[in-house]
């Protein structure tokens with residue numbers, strides 16, 4: 357992966373770097389018009405080989421909303437927890453989790469992103485896969501003990517999000533957890549453009565898919581300008597014996 361400058365927040369509004377986002381948005385619109393709505397991801401990562409700043413979310417550090425919670429939240433998980441990272445991008449969260457002793461599988465719809473991630477973390481025993489959140493095809497018999505979803509739902513057009521929730525929930529093992537980190541908004545807020553912040557109601561169906569919400573944090577982070585975050589923790593109850 358080429359060196360890139362420190363990222364702005366992938367979901368931030370405001371002035372920074374409009375051109376970098378514009379390319380992602382143009383590619384997404386073209387891909388959607390061609391009936392291949394996620395193809396823009398690979399298109400963008402490919403272009404980023406010569407123009408790394410196009411990947412406006414790539415800051416080459418693990419997500420601080422994840423790292424801040426790991427110590428507390430991981431206490432409820434088995435040692436060497438079996439983790440799946442969805443939409444893993446350049447792999448920083450996967451690499452960080454592997455360094456904490458987790459057994460990590462990480463996938464992304466973009467083969468170029470997966471190749472770059474594997475190259476960046478060659479000494480970690482991470483299972484890197486190209487896969488589509490809508491049909492990941494990687495659910496082990498029992499599911500994963502932890503699924504970490506950061507900013508992938510957000511790059512799905514709001515019309516497509518509901519369809520992603522069932523395959524996402526199905527990845528969580530009985531007794532396992534799903535952690536979601538996203539930018540949030542209220543119904544009356546401007547939905548904006550890609551990456552569209554989430555409504556809380558867009559996540560509610562997860563509780564109808566067998567997951568129990570353990571916590572829902574809705575806060576302004578410490579970025580400048582401050583951004584509204586949703587950090588949500590779900591658990592799938594143990595299967596009855």
Ligand SMILES: C[S@@+](CC[C@H](N)C(=O)[O-])C[C@H]1O[C@@H](n2cnc3c(N)ncnc32)[C@H](O)[C@@H]1O
Nearest residue numbers: 397413443444445464465466488489506507508
């Ligand atoms: C905003 S980026 C976030 C990447 C990474 N999670 C991070 O926080 O740096 C969204 C990622 O989701 C991936 N993605 C988009 N649609 C996907 C899909 N249907 N299945 C799997 N990954 C997808 C993109 O290729 C991209 O790497």
